[in-house]
Structures are given as structure tokens and as C-alpha cells.
Amino acid sequence: MNPAPESKPDRRPPYQHAADELRREIMAGRFKPGEQLPSYRELQERFGIANMTARSALNVLRDEGLVYTIHGRGSFVADTDATGEYSAEYTAPAWYLAGKKGHQGEQAGEGKPDDTEAAGTTLTEVLTALRSEIRTLSADLQELRGEVDELKAQNRQPSGETS
Known part of the structure; x- marks a missing residue:
């Protein structure tokens, strides 16, 4: 090192x-x-x-x-x-971008925010989206577990009984 x-x-x-x-x-x-x-x-x-x-x-x-x-x-x-x-998924760390002015977008003069601000925003947006996706998947998982429990309960009942 x-x-x-x-x-x-x-x-x-x-x-x-x-x-x-x-x-x-x-x-x-x-x-x-x-x-x-x-x-x-x-x-x-x-x-x-x-x-x-x-x-x-x-x-x-x-x-x-x-x-x-x-x-x-x-x-x-x-x-x-x-x-x-x-x-597009790659977001360089802000300290790296600070030392590389013009690295992403500035050369094109597209009026984009500076690289460090863009990198922070992108990371925040990605984390927010991931948290939302995790919540959705967690809710789906709970729903599936409920369905599995219902199916198990039905399979345990004698064949002549119904609920």
C-alpha cells in the first residue's frame, strides 16, 4: 500500500x-x-x-x-x-470527481450541476429507490408467506372437510 x-x-x-x-x-x-x-x-x-x-x-x-x-x-x-x-449506473465518489473537473458532462457544456453535486444526488436517488423497492419486496414476501400458510392449512385438513 x-x-x-x-x-x-x-x-x-x-x-x-x-x-x-x-x-x-x-x-x-x-x-x-x-x-x-x-x-x-x-x-x-x-x-x-x-x-x-x-x-x-x-x-x-x-x-x-x-x-x-x-x-x-x-x-x-x-x-x-x-x-x-x-x-450510467456508475457513480464515482465525490472526492474523485472533485479532482477530475470536466470528467462527466462539464466538457459538453450542457448546463449540468457540477460533478460532486450530481454524484451526491444520484447516490441519494439510488438509495431512495432501493429502499422503496426493499419495502415493496418485503410486503410481497409477507403476502406470499400468508398464502403459503393458507395452503399448508388446507393440505392438513382431511380431504372431506372444506373451509
């Missing part, structure tokens, strides 16, 4: 350091879209971190939409669109 500058110690957690370094490498093209990232064990050795810390680092990148994971296979870099930009 790269040491923090002497003048200002970095107090971020180790998983964030690892996620930042992997993000930099992906954005620089070291890892291409569809390419597999190092395993948890390799990340442990490279960054001197624990297994759960390596998992947390990849979770950060997954939550941003920069990588995806296939259970039992590993983590892979997300695809880019025709312009070489990551998909």
Missing part, C-alpha cells in the same frame, strides 16, 4: 485505501472492462489487509457500479459504453 504523505496523515480506513487504489487502476485502464480483479487473498497480500477488509474494498467499488461480482468466480470490471465511459 502506498504510504500517506508525511504532511497530512490519512485517517481513512484501510478498506478505503485499497478501494481508492483499485479505482485509480481501473480508471487508468490497468484493468479493462470485463477483466477479473485480483482475488481477496491477492488483495490481502498486496495491501497488507485482512480478508474482510479486502471484501469491504470490493464492496465499495461494487456499490459504485464500477465492478460486479459473480459468486464463486470473482469480481470483474464493469463494462463501459461506446465513449469509453462507465455505464
Whole structure:
């Protein structure tokens, strides 16, 4: 892991350091879209971190939409669109966008809000939508459980009885 500058110690957690370094490498093209990232064990050795810390680092990148994971296979870099930009689901962290003025949208001069504001809004909207979807799925699950209980009760009744 790269040491923090002497003048200002970095107090971020180790998983964030690892996620930042992997993000930099992906954005620089070291890892291409569809390419597999190092395993948890390799990340442990490279960054001197624990297994759960390596998992947390990849979770950060997954939550941003920069990588995806296939259970039992590993983590892979997300695809880019025709312009070489990551998909619409990718939201870079605000600190990253702050250092990359013109990275998304500003070049086109479309009158969009600055990147850090757009990134925050996008993340908030995504989280709100996910919470709503979870509530809906939870209600559906409860309804299905009720139906299953009714069916079980019907199957337990002798064949001649009806409710």
C-alpha cells in the first residue's frame, strides 16, 4: 500500500485505501472492462489487509457500479459504453470527481450541476429507490408467506372437510 504523505496523515480506513487504489487502476485502464480483479487473498497480500477488509474494498467499488461480482468466480470490471465511459449506473465518489473537473458532462457544456453535486444526488436517488423497492419486496414476501400458510392449512385438513 502506498504510504500517506508525511504532511497530512490519512485517517481513512484501510478498506478505503485499497478501494481508492483499485479505482485509480481501473480508471487508468490497468484493468479493462470485463477483466477479473485480483482475488481477496491477492488483495490481502498486496495491501497488507485482512480478508474482510479486502471484501469491504470490493464492496465499495461494487456499490459504485464500477465492478460486479459473480459468486464463486470473482469480481470483474464493469463494462463501459461506446465513449469509453462507465455505464450510467456508475457513480464515482465525490472526492474523485472533485479532482477530475470536466470528467462527466462539464466538457459538453450542457448546463449540468457540477460533478460532486450530481454524484451526491444520484447516490441519494439510488438509495431512495432501493429502499422503496426493499419495502415493496418485503410486503410481497409477507403476502406470499400468508398464502403459503393458507395452503399448508388446507393440505392438513382431511380431504372431506372444506373451509
